[in-house]
Amino acid sequence: MCSKKIILSVLIFSIYNLLISCSESVEPTKSALSYVPITVGDERQIVFTEDSSTIFYEVTGTVNRSDGMEVYKYSWYYGTDTIPNIEYYGIKDGFFISTKLDTVRDSSYYLPSNPYFEQKLAKLYPNNGDTWQSIPGDSSSLYFIAQDIGTQHTFAGTFNNCYGYRLDNIISANYSKGIGHIASTFPxxxxxxxxxxxxxxxxxxxxxxxAKDPTIVGNQFKKRDLRLLSILFGQK
Known part of the structure; x- marks a missing residue:
């Protein structure tokens, strides 16, 4: 009887190891994981394939907006910058958003229905075909559509369970379940x-x-399209 239990235990352990060894995915497998996990201390480096320039950011803490909503503080470093650009992001109504800390009063883009100039950058739990307006209240803003893209290859590894959040034919910001933003492609x-x-x-x-700065043209850095950065990261 004892030998049968030992054989059964060995069999179960062998099957478990086989399942683990056959998995090639680099992301966690929990089905309920968000596509936009955020924890203070998270870091990410992104490389622009055209010139190998880099963007690095880290989640350095949390603060409260003037209305009391808790948001995350992100420090961004472009290329070899040593002084970060500070931006704020949060989770609201099932979306990952960029936001200001106080109500925006600039008449050039102040929206009464969107006083913190929130931008919906990604959906936490997408379904194929989901759509939403990128800037709520702004009739001229584009709409995202969620597309199940399966696998995405990056310098950091190959990720499964990926969704692309696509705006027209401009850009697809790609996220992996339990990992977050892993790539952005331009169709x-x-x-x-x-x-x-x-x-x-x-x-x-x-x-x-x-760390690498954008390609130098003459004595000037090549300027990235600010509208593109706004679409990618919700920066204004």
Missing amino acids: SYSFAYLSSYIKVNNRVYGSKMP
Whole structure:
């Protein structure tokens, strides 16, 4: 009887190891995981494939907006910058949003129905075909559509369970379940933003590349399209 229990235990252990060894996915497998996990201490490096320039950001803490909503403080470093750009993001109504800390009063883009100039950048639990307006209350803003893209290859690894949040034919911001933003592709072009290093919930994928500024043209840095950065990261 004892030998049968030992054989059964060995069999169960062998099957478990086989399942683990056959899994090639680099992301967690819990079905209820969000597509936009956020934890203070998270870090991410993104590489622009056109010139290998880098963007690095880290989640450095939480603060409260003037209405009391808790949001996350992100420190962004473009290329070899040593002084970060500070932006604020949060979770609201099932979306990952960018936001201001106080109500926006600038008449050029002040929206009475969207006083904190929130931008809905990603959906936490998407379904294929979901759509939403990128800037609530702004009739001129584009709409995202969620598309199940399956697998995304990046410098940080190959990720499964991916969704692309696409705006027309401009850009697809791609997220992986339990990992978050891993890449952004441009349907009409061959270049992309690809993650090279991700630290999320104390798990690390890939490795950091040397920080690099955008390609220098003459004595000037090549300027990235500010509208593109707004679409990607909700920066204004």
